[in-house]
Amino acid sequence: MNRTTDLVIIGGGPAGLAAAVAARKAGVQDILILERDRELGGILNQCIHNGFGLHTFKEELTGPEYAGRFIAQVQEAEIPYLLNTMVVDISATAGGKTKIVTAMNKEDGLMNIEARAVILAMGCRERPRGALNIPGYRPAGIYSAGTAQRFVNMEGRMPGREVVILGSGDIGLIMARRMTLEGAKVKVVAELMPYSGGLKRNIVQCLDDFGIPLKLSTTVIDIKGKERVESVTLAKVGPDRKPIPGTEEEIPCDTLLLSCGLIPENELSGMAGVTLSPVTSGPVVNESFETNIEGVFACGNVLHVHDLVDYVSEEATAAGGRAAAYLKGELEGEGSQEVTIKGEGGVRYTVPSTLHVDRMTDKQVVRFRVGNVYQNCDLAVYFNDTCIQKLHKKVMAPGEMEQVILLKNKLQETENLTNITIRVEQPTA
Amino acid sequence: METRELTCIGCPLGCALTVTMNGEDITVTGNTCPRGAEYAKKEVTDPRRIVTSTVRVTGGSLPAVSVKTKSDIPKGKIEDCILALKNVSLTAPVHMGDVVLSNVADTGVDVIATKNIL
Numbered sequence: 001m002n003r004t005t006d007l008v009i010i011g012g013g014p015a016g017l018a019a020a021v022a023a024r025k026a027g028v029q030d031i032l033i034l035e036r037d038r039e040l041g042g043i044l045n046q047c048i049h050n051g052f053g054l055h056t057f058k059e060e061l062t063g064p065e066y067a068g069r070f071i072a073q074v075q076e077a078e079i080p081y082l083l084n085t086m087v088v089d090i091s092a093t094a095g096g097k098t099k100i101v102t103a104m105n106k107e108d109g110l111m112n113i114e115a116r117a118v119i120l121a122m123g124c125r126e127r128p129r130g131a132l133n134i135p136g137y138r139p140a141g142i143y144s145a146g147t148a149q150r151f152v153n154m155e156g157r158m159p160g161r162e163v164v165i166l167g168s169g170d171i172g173l174i175m176a177r178r179m180t181l182e183g184a185k186v187k188v189v190a191e192l193m194p195y196s197g198g199l200k201r202n203i204v205q206c207l208d209d210f211g212i213p214l215k216l217s218t219t220v221i222d223i224k225g226k227e228r229v230e231s232v233t234l235a236k237v238g239p240d241r242k243p244i245p246g247t248e249e250e251i252p253c254d255t256l257l258l259s260c261g262l263i264p265e266n267e268l269s270g271m272a273g274v275t276l277s278p279v280t281s282g283p284v285v286n287e288s289f290e291t292n293i294e295g296v297f298a299c300g301n302v303l304h305v306h307d308l309v310d311y312v313s314e315e316a317t318a319a320g321g322r323a324a325a326y327l328k329g330e331l332e333g334e335g336s337q338e339v340t341i342k343g344e345g346g347v348r349y350t351v352p353s354t355l356h357v358d359r360m361t362d363k364q365v366v367r368f369r370v371g372n373v374y375q376n377c378d379l380a381v382y383f384n385d386t387c388i389q390k391l392h393k394k395v396m397a398p399g400e401m402e403q404v405i406l407l408k409n410k411l412q413e414t415e416n417l418t419n420i421t422i423r424v425e426q427p428t429a
Numbered sequence: 430m431e432t433r434e435l436t437c438i439g440c441p442l443g444c445a446l447t448v449t450m451n452g453e454d455i456t457v458t459g460n461t462c463p464r465g466a467e468y469a470k471k472e473v474t475d476p477r478r479i480v481t482s483t484v485r486v487t488g489g490s491l492p493a494v495s496v497k498t499k500s501d502i503p504k505g506k507i508e509d510c511i512l513a514l515k516n517v518s519l520t521a522p523v524h525m526g527d528v529v530l531s532n533v534a535d536t537g538v539d540v541i542a543t544k545n546i547l
Contacts, residue, residue: 038490039490045544048481048483048495048496048497048543048544049481050479050480050481050497060479060482062495062497063495063542064495064543064544065523065525065544066542068525068544074507083442095506121487152483153483154491154492154493154494154497155491155492155493156483156485156491156492167499181482181507181511182482200436200438200440200443201438203436203443204435204436204438205478208436209478209504209507375442393460394440394442395442
């Protein structure tokens with residue numbers, strides 16, 4: 001089966017939904033969302049805890065409720081979507097301008113969809129055991145925290161009774177509470193780093209409230225049990241993150257949950273020839289969230305892993321609007337002055353990483369993460385070699401996304417602007 | 430006199446707060462801003478939480494539906510709330526906002542569905 005459309009959005013999670021709604025509002029009639037799950041909403045459907053939407057809706061929603069708001073908008077706008085549909089390839093047509101998105105599902109079989117523009121909104125995946133190099137046996141009972149979350153919250157099944165969690169990212173913390181409420185004993189949360197990657201609120205409300213210990217600078221060095229997990233061995237790590245001999249502690253348990261980071265899922269982007277950032281593992285994009293391939297845009301966790309879904313929606317709304325502008329021929333001006341944005345001295349990356357001054361909107365949000373915990377520091381913004389802005393920050397941590405806003409008129413005033421640098425600096429006395 | 434150690438949740442700084450309670454008199458130290466003191470006072474006098482969980486559903490696309498307390502309930506009632514929800518079983522369709530259990534654990538607060546299970 002073959003069909004054509006103006007805009008294909010790959011992924012029906014928070015990013016894809018917000019991008020679709022924004023593109024429709026900007027006048028794109030012919031949109032198709034492709035979602036591989038049996039319903040729209042993405043990972044929000046299994047995030048049944050509250051705390052979503054404080055920025056967007058000014059109220060605290062659960063994940064399914066937050067998704068529900070956007071699903072309702074998509075349905076009201078009658079934007080078409082296909083469920084249970086897996087995209088397997090993206091390629092350019094011979095002429096180069098349009099893209100062929102190859103997808104399949106049970107009803108339509110294999111289909112080629114010719115699209116004038118594509119928005120990548122595939123989200124991210126959890127780092128699995130294989131990527132963590134944890135020694136030991138490979139019995140049943142080892143899950144990523146998100147897998148356990150889906151079992152408990154959607155499938156109504158408990159993965160185990162006595163649990164050790166490795167990694168103190170927010171999903172791990174949330175699952176510590178969830179498993180406890182469902183009657184499991186969470187014995188400990190171990191974190192390799194000397195600080196938690198999770199929000200303070202989650203440490204307090206998911207661990208402290210239930211007396212679950214958090215062991216920092218600690219990792220799993222062995223897993224025992226042939227059929228089912230019988231115990232894991234923890235050890236303290238030094239500043240080099242290597243286990244310290246003599247600090248081993250064996251904890252009997254039947255389940256090990258891994259909450260050790262998220263990786264943008266970009267296999268498709270790679271096939272399409274999209275350039276990926278080695279820092280974020282997501283596409284390198286310009287001010288319009290456009291990748292190196294004309295007409296291919298990216299937003300949400302496939303671009304860089306976000307801390308709050310509100311920012312995903314915001315970013316995807318912008319991306320949807322820019323894709324609409326592209327389709328209307330309003331994103332011309334490729335020849336205009338291109339400025340490179342880069343992070344230095346603690347700023348690990350920036351999204352976007354380039355911008356065309358003529359094409360940018362009046363305000364450009366630049367989002368990034370820092371590589372360490374910084375207290376009482378300045379976020380300095382340089383236009384070429386001149387510092388134009390310093391923002392004092394009481395605290396910045398790798399677990400939270402930071403942003404600076406660039407104003408178009410300021411950029412236009414700067415002569416021969418070629419690069420913008422964002423840097424963490426010690427305040428000058 | 431009683432003292433308690435808390436971690437402030439107001440921002441990523443996560444100040445270590447010490448709360449000293451002398452009858453009605455509550456003093457907070459360790460906070461770097463007024464929000465810390467406010468949080469600590471509320472936390473030692475009337476800590477409340479919104480509770481989220483799931484309830485069994487039969488005849489739907491999934492065997493469970495996510496639920497939440499419509500507003501926050503006293504922290505001490507969390508366990509009773511969860512136990513009460515264990516005895517609830519629904520039949521599909523369930524709609525977002527449907528009351529799943531009213532006045533859960535005598536808190537005066539209803540538990541509502543947060544998802545459609547059709």
